[in-house]
Amino acid sequence: MSFMQVVDLKVHYPIRGGFFNSIIDWVYAIDGIDMELEKGKTYGLVGESGCGKSTTGKAIIGLEKITSGKIFFEGEDVTKERKSRTSHFHREVQMIFQDSHSSLNPRKQIRDILAEPIRNFLNLTPHEERKKIDELLEIVGLPSESKEKYPHEFSGGQKQRINIARALATNPKLIIADEPVSALDLSVQAQVLNFMKDVQKKFGLTYLFISHDLGVVKHMCDYIYIMYKGRFVECGTKKDIYENPKHLYTKRLLASIPSLIPVGREKRKQARQEFEKVYEQHIHKAFDENGRVFDLIPISNTHYVSAASAKEVV
Ligand SMILES: Nc1ncnc2c1ncn2[C@@H]1O[C@H](COP(=O)(O)OP(=O)(O)OP(=O)(O)O)[C@@H](O)[C@H]1O
Secondary structure, eight states: OOSEEEEEEEEEEEEEETTTTEEEEEEEEEEEEEEEEOTTOEEEEEOSTTSSHHHHHHHHHTSSOOSEEEEEETTEEOOSOGGGSOHHHHHHEEEEOSOTTTTSOTTSOHHHHHHHHHHHHOOOOHHHHHHHHHHHHHHTTOOGGGGGSOGGGSOHHHHHHHHHHHHHTTOOSEEEEESTTTTSOHHHHHHHHHHHHHHHHHHTOEEEEEESOHHHHHHHOSEEEEEETTEEEEEEEHHHHHHSOOSHHHHHHHHTOOOSSOSSHHHHHHHHHHHHHHHHHHOEEEEOTTSOEEEEEESSSSOEEEHHHHHHHO
């Protein structure tokens, strides 16, 4: 039994028009995709804007109406609409979105934001609930006093940590992360990505990581699906995709990353030597939330990772 399986999934949106507002055409947002996710791994879903990535995430979690196909979670058929899915599914599968700000209710204190999923899914006493909220804040590296505050009192990176804390509140097994760092400043992106990796290790989470950025996906994912116009044109391990891309579209996407981390053993060796030489010039200093300095290195035009993990990859 696979952890999660998506079979021939289609989501088609009708386009209405004319005098009677009848259906005049269809958008084939997802047009027959198959996926198989294994527990504890990170899967990347990559492609350019409009190719159907977000629709895939939303269809899996039940926020989009499925035209046809099947979704199985731990052997259970969960293809039906979200409201008809079991509370087991709602508890075990969570989603975080790009816009960390608008996904937090500005009128609620952090304590109430985190209490909501706890009250919906876990049967805790008020004392246990308070303890759980403190634990969640500790996991995401925020001080306990944060629970008295409101979302506007936090930075973008801290807000995304609160979103992650909320997603973790129900002890999920799968987190679908839709562009979780693309709205954040570059130095904060690396912090949040590395933090997500730590949380994954700690709780054995599976991630479905949606991104248009192959640099970020390379840093995060074990297995990658390349999406183009509602279909997968290629899928494979990180090594398959980056070292031996088959489809022209994947090659084009890869070519668009001016990467410091090239493909192929020989080239990597050269790059390591080069890396050591130019390390000092490429390094960017950043500060974490506790004011500690750390080094960042660019992996694409728009994304940075910590220099320590870039060294590992090169
Ligand atoms: N509710 C809707 N009604 C009609 N068309 C839609 C709807 N939602 C999405 N679409 C269309 O479906 C296609 C896929 O959209 P989707 O948001 O999944 O793409 P994406 O790959 O996530 O893009 P981005 O990276 O820009 O978020 C697009 O052509 C989009 O315009």
